[in-house]
Amino acid sequence: MAAQTPTAPEQGGKTRRDRTHYLYIAVIAAVVAGIVVGLAVPDFGVELKPLGTGFVNLIKMMISPVIFCTIVLGIGSVRKAAKVGAVGGLALGYFMAMSTLALAIGLVVGNILEPGHGLHITEAAADVGASQAEGASESTTDFLLGIIPTTMVSAFTEGEVLQTLLIALLAGFALQAMGSAGEPVLRGIEHIQRLVFRVLAMIMWAAPVGAFGAIAAVVGETGVDALRSLAVIMIGFYLTCVVFVFGILGLLLRVVAGVNIFSLLRYLGREFLLILSTSSSESALPRLIAKMEHAGVSKPVVGITVPTGYSFNLDGTAIYLTMASLFIAEVMGDPLSIAEQLSLLGFMIIASKGAAGVTGAGLATLAGGLQSHRPELLDGVGLIVGIDRFMSEARALTNYAGNAVATVIIGTWTKEVDKERMSQVLRGELPFDEATMVDDGHGAPPAEPAKPDLAKPKEPAGV
Numbered sequence: 001m002a003a004q005t006p007t008a009p010e011q012g013g014k015t016r017r018d019r020t021h022y023l024y025i026a027v028i029a030a031v032v033a034g035i036v037v038g039l040a041v042p043d044f045g046v047e048l049k050p051l052g053t054g055f056v057n058l059i060k061m062m063i064s065p066v067i068f069c070t071i072v073l074g075i076g077s078v079r080k081a082a083k084v085g086a087v088g089g090l091a092l093g094y095f096m097a098m099s100t101l102a103l104a105i106g107l108v109v110g111n112i113l114e115p116g117h118g119l120h121i122t123e124a125a126a127d128v129g130a131s132q133a134e135g136a137s138e139s140t141t142d143f144l145l146g147i148i149p150t151t152m153v154s155a156f157t158e159g160e161v162l163q164t165l166l167i168a169l170l171a172g173f174a175l176q177a178m179g180s181a182g183e184p185v186l187r188g189i190e191h192i193q194r195l196v197f198r199v200l201a202m203i204m205w206a207a208p209v210g211a212f213g214a215i216a217a218v219v220g221e222t223g224v225d226a227l228r229s230l231a232v233i234m235i236g237f238y239l240t241c242v243v244f245v246f247g248i249l250g251l252l253l254r255v256v257a258g259v260n261i262f263s264l265l266r267y268l269g270r271e272f273l274l275i276l277s278t279s280s281s282e283s284a285l286p287r288l289i290a291k292m293e294h295a296g297v298s299k300p301v302v303g304i305t306v307p308t309g310y311s312f313n314l315d316g317t318a319i320y321l322t323m324a325s326l327f328i329a330e331v332m333g334d335p336l337s338i339a340e341q342l343s344l345l346g347f348m349i350i351a352s353k354g355a356a357g358v359t360g361a362g363l364a365t366l367a368g369g370l371q372s373h374r375p376e377l378l379d380g381v382g383l384i385v386g387i388d389r390f391m392s393e394a395r396a397l398t399n400y401a402g403n404a405v406a407t408v409i410i411g412t413w414t415k416e417v418d419k420e421r422m423s424q425v426l427r428g429e430l431p432f433d434e435a436t437m438v439d440d441g442h443g444a445p446p447a448e449p450a451k452p453d454l455a456k457p458k459e460p461a462g463v
Contacts, residue, residue, distance in 0.1 A: 023205060030212035031277050037212075038219025045220025048213040052278060055203075055210020059283040062200045064156045064164040066286040067307045069193035070293075071165065074303030075172025076186045091305045091410050095313040098402065102315040103345050105244060106322030111341075113236045165307050172303075200286050201434065211277030233327045237391055240319055241398040249315075249405045257412040258419075261405070263426040267291065268404055272397060281396035281403075285310060288404060294432050295425045296418035297411040305410045309403035316398025320391060324366050328377050336374075344374070 038045035147162045149155035155163035175182035250261030265272070268291060271284035285306065292302045325344055329336045336344065367381045411417040424430045 023207060026208040027211050027273055027277055030208040031215050034212045034215030035219050037216040042220035045216035047217075048220075049217035051213020052210050052215075052217060053213075055206050055213070056278050056283055058203045058206065058210075059200075059278075059286070062196060062203065063282060063285055065192070065196045066200070066289060067164050067303075068156070068168045068171075069189055069196060070289050070299065071168035071303035071307065072172045072175065072189050073186060073193065074299035074301075075169065076175035076182060076189075087301055087304050087410060087414055087416070088308070090413055091308055091406070092312065094406060094410060095309060098313060098315055098406070099318045100345075101248070102244060102318035103322050105240060105248075106319040107326065107341055107345060109236060109240045109319075110323040110326035113232060162311050168303075168307075197286070197290060207274060207277070211274075214278055233323065234391060237320060237323055238394050240323065241316055241394045244315060244319060245398060245401045249402060253405050253408060256409050257417070259408055259422065259426070264404060264408065265401065267295070267426050268400075271400065275396045275400055276393055281400045282310070284400060288400065288407075291432055292404070292407045294430075295408075296421035297407055298416035301411040301414060301416045302407060305407045306403055309406050310399075313402055313406055314395075314399050315402035316395035319398065320395050321366055324391075325370065325374075325377070328370070328381060329374075332377055334377065340374075 034045070034048075037048070146160070147166055149158070149160065149163040149167065152167055155167045175185055178185075245265075246261060253259050253261050253264065268288070271287050271291070274284050274287075275281055289302055289306050292306065293299060322341075322345065326336060326341070367378065370377045370381065408417065408422075421430065425432075
């Protein structure tokens, strides 16, 4: 058996206590406190919103350097460009298929529940739809041109995931073509990656403050009235996401990779708690990259699949778009025919691409899509604003689970997963180093077994 990489806490001959579990206990306490404050003193709770916004912005600040380092190291260490192209092609094909399936499931459930039946829109709510749609819709040409940054540096300063992805791909392939001459640069980027993850680990200690502010603000703004009147679509959406994750993604993960969905989600439990408290899947993107590599998925697969999935594999957003569209059509008294639903499905397949994993992006995408496809339904967007924050959490959780599953599946298809290591990690035998988020040797493709030297005679037993 190949020698196992020592777990981070054991490296250097010292056992280091993992104190980060106190951090996530504090996050849970902060969420409870935020709910209490939001209900007891809603005006004060709303004023705490900058705490949550500030924490999410700190995380977003780190996303571009994390993606850049991960992709460059992944591609630069691969000697054959065709291998990277195969990973990217499989990933995009998988993303398109799963997004389309999620959109279709949203249509089916929406038709069964008819969640908007009996509700009526107010004039105040109607005005919100137009404001949400302003600047939300863009043409395919604008989207494609938007991937190209103004300069190589602006891709980092503007925080655009796809722009960073493009620059990282170009740099990775350039280093790959340089061969041994690029090795010093790769080593330098590896040191930068360690620095970036260390800074990220420091930022994570602000998570309880951010969670407290975010939850207090949304509870203070929303209260319980909107939840009661719109409970049908909200509960229906949550249940649909649960069925999609555990039924469809779980079955696919078991069949393709032989991995239990419950084990994988348990391994990512702290990330789900972070997403639940901030309502942003981007807040956990750097940790997903680090944890997937730690679990034995190779750097090229993680570096390409995860960042690309955050723009093209938004399963939760896809379910939301079709269910919310049917809900709005019901409320407006203009239900969609089957032909119109299929037409909307085709439109949303394109509209859902490029929707960021940040709070409120799904609502803006919905408004922009309706404005382009069925502008007469735009006024109905205002009715869903009251509960969009709660639905945003389900979207973010589903998107995150979908990208985690996609990374394992793409890695399995391309034979870039160390299955033995993944089993050990998911069983808890190789703990993730929360302090550095970087682990020497983790994420390396499985080593090929040594071939026996046929020219050397075997020694007799017992010698």
